[in-house]
Amino acid sequence: MPHNNQPFSEAQNHNHQPSHYILALDQGTTSSRALVFNRNLEVLGRGQHEFAQHFPENGWVEHDPEDIWQTTQAAIKDALAAAQLSAQDIACIGITNQRETTVLWHRETGKPLYNAIVWQDRRTAERCHAFKEQGLEPDIQERTGLLLDPYFSGTKLQWLLDNVTGAREQAENGELCFGTIDSFLLWRLTGGKAHATDASNASRTMLMNINNGEWDPKLLEYFNIPPALLPKICDNAHAFGHTDKALFGASIPITAMVGDQQGALMGQACIHNGQGKSTYGTGCFLLMNSGDTPLVSEHKLLSTIAWQLKGKRTYALEGSIFMAGAIVQWLRDKLGIIKTAAETESLAEKVPWSQTELLIPAFTGLGAPYWQPHARAALFGMTRDTGREQIAAAALRSVALQTEDLLKAMRDDGIHPEQLRVDGGMTENNWFLQALADVTGYSVVRASSSEITVRGAAFLAGLQFGLFSNLHDIESLSGSNGEFTGTLSASERQQQHKRWLAAIDKVR
Numbered sequence: 001m002p003h004n005n006q007p008f009s010e011a012q013n014h015n016h017q018p019s020h021y022i023l024a025l026d027q028g029t030t031s032s033r034a035l036v037f038n039r040n041l042e043v044l045g046r047g048q049h050e051f052a053q054h055f056p057e058n059g060w061v062e063h064d065p066e067d068i069w070q071t072t073q074a075a076i077k078d079a080l081a082a083a084q085l086s087a088q089d090i091a092c093i094g095i096t097n098q099r100e101t102t103v104l105w106h107r108e109t110g111k112p113l114y115n116a117i118v119w120q121d122r123r124t125a126e127r128c129h130a131f132k133e134q135g136l137e138p139d140i141q142e143r144t145g146l147l148l149d150p151y152f153s154g155t156k157l158q159w160l161l162d163n164v165t166g167a168r169e170q171a172e173n174g175e176l177c178f179g180t181i182d183s184f185l186l187w188r189l190t191g192g193k194a195h196a197t198d199a200s201n202a203s204r205t206m207l208m209n210i211n212n213g214e215w216d217p218k219l220l221e222y223f224n225i226p227p228a229l230l231p232k233i234c235d236n237a238h239a240f241g242h243t244d245k246a247l248f249g250a251s252i253p254i255t256a257m258v259g260d261q262q263g264a265l266m267g268q269a270c271i272h273n274g275q276g277k278s279t280y281g282t283g284c285f286l287l288m289n290s291g292d293t294p295l296v297s298e299h300k301l302l303s304t305i306a307w308q309l310k311g312k313r314t315y316a317l318e319g320s321i322f323m324a325g326a327i328v329q330w331l332r333d334k335l336g337i338i339k340t341a342a343e344t345e346s347l348a349e350k351v352p353w354s355q356t357e358l359l360i361p362a363f364t365g366l367g368a369p370y371w372q373p374h375a376r377a378a379l380f381g382m383t384r385d386t387g388r389e390q391i392a393a394a395a396l397r398s399v400a401l402q403t404e405d406l407l408k409a410m411r412d413d414g415i416h417p418e419q420l421r422v423d424g425g426m427t428e429n430n431w432f433l434q435a436l437a438d439v440t441g442y443s444v445v446r447a448s449s450s451e452i453t454v455r456g457a458a459f460l461a462g463l464q465f466g467l468f469s470n471l472h473d474i475e476s477l478s479g480s481n482g483e484f485t486g487t488l489s490a491s492e493r494q495q496q497h498k499r500w501l502a503a504i505d506k507v508r
Contacts, residue, residue: 019091020467023079023252024458025072027097027181028260029118032071034079035451036090037458039467041477043451045085047078054115059122062115065103068181069188076248087250093189093243094256094461096263096453097181099204102156104167104229105184107177110192114164116181117156124155136222143219145203145210145294145303145315147371153180154206154223161224174228180205182257183231189254191244197231198238198257199308208233210294210305213313236262236307237464256460260453261285262306265316267456268421268447269478271471276410276417278403279452280426283367284324286406287316288415299409300369307460309471317415319368319406323361325426327395330363337388344392345431351393353438353488353496356381358503359394361402366508369409375507396432400439401500407440421480423447430482437484441493448479 020039025032030053036045049071054062080086100119105112117123128148131137137148146152157178161168170176177187183197202208202215207225209216215230234240240254258266261279265287268277276288287306294303294315306316328341338344358380365373379394407417420442426432427446437444449455459477462468486493 019089021083021085021090022092022094022458022462022465022467023076023090024094024096024454024461025076025185026260026454026457027068027072027095027185029098029120032068032075033454034072034075035454035458036079036083036085037455039462041455041458045079045081045083047075047082049074049078057123059125061118061121063101063118065105065112065116065184068116068184072185073247080248087243087248087252090250090252091467092253092255092461092465094258094457094459095182095185095254096258096260096457097185097201099180099201099259099261100151100153100156101181102153102160103179103181103184104157104160104164105177105179105187106170107175110187113167113176114160116184117160119151121156122150124150124159127155127158131222140206140219140222141296143209143211143216144206145296146206147300147302152204152206154219154225157205157207157225157229158223171226171229176229177231178225178229179231182259186240186254186257189243189247190241191246194241194254195231196234196240198234198236199305199313200236200259200262201257202233203305204259210303210313210315213305213308235309235311237309237460239464253465255464256457258307258457258460261287261318262304262316263456264423264453265289265306265456266459266474267452267454267478268423269474270421271474274415274417275421276415277421277423277452280324280399280422280424282324282326284321284399284403284424286319286403286410288410288417290315290317290415295413295415297409297413299412300371301406301409301413302368317410317413319409321367321399321402321406322364324399325424326363327359327361327398328426331392331395335391337391341425342429344396345429347389348393348396348431348435350389353435353492355390355393356383357386357390357394358499359391359398360503360507361395361398362507366504369405370504370508372508378503378507380503380506396429397435397439399426399432400436401497403436404440404497407442417442419443419445421445421447423450423452430484433482433484434487437486438488439493439496441486441488441490444484445480446482446484448481
């Protein structure tokens with residue numbers, strides 16, 4: 001495994017040799033996790049702690065930043081203990097995180113002024129609507145690659161400044177720091193020495209110009225944001241600082257930060273233009289590497305920075321659907337037709353692709369490429385024969401059909417992938433992956449590891465530290481666990497998709 005000129009020999013590695021263990025943090029929406037990797041990116045130890053979700057009003061979602069900080073520290077200690085290592089054994093740290101979630105804290109004390117406003121929060125919907133009414137969306141999309149939506153950090157930060165007593169005045173005086181979760185953790189880990197972010201997270205704030213990689217004065221003016229608040233934008237692999245020795249007993253270099261979906265793109269080794277991955281969790285995020293120029297999507301996809309290395313930016317097109325694994329939860333918790341998610345596979349095996357039933361899973365509206373928040377779910381084409389099997393198959397197939405909608409939008413925007421790499425909980429279901437290959441016509445390749453997102457962060461950290469020599473090293477470490485190829489003819493695929501689009505039209 002000579003990824004770095006030559007492998008470590010045991011003798012070399014014995015005494016005071018530099019360590020080659022990487023600690024990677026995955027700060028997510030419901031839990032904080034830490035994993036210890038060796039230089040083959042194999043997991044040696046993990047720690048995970050959940051934390052509370054706060055819903056102060058309808059459509060509002062908040063986290064207590066202190067909970068995020070406490071659970072992150074606890075996860076790190078658990079992961080080190082599980083790997084039977086101490087902080088002295090760790091070469092470097094990489095961070096990946098829930099994106100867009102917004103924190104405001106005091107520069108002097110590090111104390112948050114208010115809870116973190118989570119990416120799912122919809123409190124700024126009216127603000128976004130007002131910007132659209134002013135005709136600002138095309139200019140904002142041109143600068144940021146994003147569509148006006150409460151999802152992104154810009155209007156969340158504006159809300160904090162306008163609604164937290166004294167916040168705007170303190171911000172104008174340079175007394176406050178803004179950051180997404182990566183920045184907040186970096187600040188806390190370094191004992192307040194580093195206020196920085198990385199290009200992938202910055203590209204989700206709606207305050208950064210993705211064409212030049214800098215905070216955009218015009219956007220700051222639109223959202224009324226004082227520039228003194230903002231972190232420094234850095235490469236994804238970068239010497240961000242060192243952990244405060246008091247925390248874990250050693251000062252460890254922090255050498256990478258990356259947003260979670262971009263981390264998964266790297267973890268799947270999608271390092272060339274036209275390579276893409278689809279992650280199937282609660283929802284589905286499909287990211288496609290679009291090379292070194294940002295595409296402004298004509299089909300309601302987002303353009304985002306995949307990563308920036310040595311000052312050079314690589315871009316991605318992103319499409320998201322709200323309901324993937326969540327549909328299977330609905331079958332279990334609301335319809336009661338299954339007890340475990342795994343049962344859907346054996347049920348669906350009894351149903352042909354030409355089934356009449358079609359489920360449109362617009363339970364929370366439709367995501368890309370429709371963006372119809374008021375659409376609602378429907379089940380079409382039921383007959384006297386319709387039962388558990390048909391509903392389970394229609395549910396799984398709906399995720400494949402939604403994926404084809406995203407892939408078609410990407411093709412229409414000029415990106416033509418050769419295959420689709422997949423990861424996430426739903427990809428354990430072989431019937432679903434076969435349906436995905438049948439519906440899309442692509443070869444579907446399942447990732448070898450369930451830890452794809454955090455593996456991307458670990459790799460970037462090791463790259464900066466010198467454990468890996470270049471991006472190609474991730475290709476030799478990625479591997480797959482099964483490949484699925486389509487069995488339907490082009491006309492059968494078209495027939496199926498046409499019926500799907502007709503049903504979508506009925507719920508819009």
